Amino acid sequence: MDETDFQPGSGPEPDDLQFEIEQAEDYSQYLLHSKAEIVAALRSLIQRRALVSAYIDPGRGFLLTSLLNLEADTGTLLLDWGRDDEINRQALSATQLILSAEVDKVKVQFTLSNLLETRLGGRPAFLAALPDKVLRLQRREYFRLSTPIAKPVKFVTTIKRVDGSTLIAEASLLDISGGGVGLMATPSLAALLPSGTVLSDCKMTLPDEGLLVGKLCVRNKFDVTTRGGARYVRVGCEFLNLPGARMSMVQRYITRIERERKARLSGMS
Incomplete structure (x- = not known):
């Protein structure tokens, strides 16, 4: 099942899910490393207003978010604030988050760490550094x-x-x-x-x-x-x-x- 299908209280717990980006040997040909490719892949999520599932460390839950803005010059990324304040605090203190989205049968995954709280348009948001790699995988391939x-x-x-x-x-x-x-x-x-x-x-x-x-x-x-x-x-x-x-x-x-x-x-x- 796709990660975005997960609902609290039903189906597998988040720590039971497997992510292709963590299996680098198996999916190395689908990893983007150049900054230009990473920026293009993430901007496509912004343009399509894609729903993104962010998994907080192994077994600590997840939140639904979306990418709000990307600044290539400063290498920063803004993400929407979640609905649950406790989950938001866990995300801010997390060692790592695995983010996964799917648009037009293309799966996009990347990891973030050291999230900060900021504001955009008067509303709270997450601020993160751009990831150093992004996995882009078409459904027919995976x-x-x-x-x-x-x-x-x-x-x-x-x-x-x-x-x-x-x-x-x-x-x-x-x-x-x-x-x-x-x-x-x-x-x-x-x-x-x-x-x-x-x-x-x-x-x-x-x-x-x-x-x-x-x-x-x-x-x-x-x-x-x-x-x-x-x-x-x-x-x-x-x-x-x-x-x-x-x-x-x-x-x-x-x-x-x-x-x-x-x-x-x-x-x-």
């Missing part, structure tokens, strides 16, 4: 599709061992997005895939689409235990320089599977 169990996507690649020998490795995809894939790997296979490993010849057969060939970089690994007690490792991999035609293949596959899934659910209702 939507992650769990691959169908009935039609698994097979993954094959060649791994080079430390001694110079090679191994043909096979796995199934757990999920796929425009940014990469999640592999269902045995612990022994995962041990051969440390973070940062580049797999230059990866082949995935997408049902009804064809053979997808690309280069992947291992970004993270998580141990998983199923309800039945089986264990495997989810190996998260990022696409590296995937050509546009192959990216279109991924998007067609995701769109079709999601459409089929919704049709089945609609037929069951």
